[in-house]
Amino acid sequence: MANEGKRCYCRCIQDMQMVIGKEELIIFQKNQIYACMIRTGDMEVSFYKIYGEEFSLSCSETEFKEYFRLIKHYTSDEKS
Numbered sequence: 394m395a396n397e398g399k400r401c402y403c404r405c406i407q408d409m410q411m412v413i414g415k416e417e418l419i420i421f422q423k424n425q426i427y428a429c430m431i432r433t434g435d436m437e438v439s440f441y442k443i444y445g446e447e448f449s450l451s452c453s454e455t456e457f458k459e460y461f462r463l464i465k466h467y468t469s470d471e472k473s
Contacts (some may be wrong), residue, residue: 399430403443403461409450410424421460452470 409421421427421443428444441457446458 398430398442400428400430402426402464402466403429403457405460406462407460409460416458421445421450426464427461429459 394447403426405421405425405427407421408419408423411418411420428445430442432440432442439454439457441450441452441454442459443452443457
């Protein structure tokens with residue numbers, strides 16, 4: 394059974410894009426800060442949920458590390 398999860402913030406390290414029809418959208422933008430939650434399942438595997446303005450993303454630790462970095466200390470001045 395998964396625990397409640399650890400709430401934190403992460404910074405996007407490269408644009409994450411999604412193609413809808415013929416349109417390409419940036420769903421998570423490089424250098425932006427997003428709220429996220431880390432959950433550890435039964436087998437100590439971490440799963441991440443990132444909350445964007447329009448989209449939220451669930452991903453594995455490997456996928457998370459490709460696009461995001463955790464922020465240890467966050468202040469409102471950092472969000473841009």
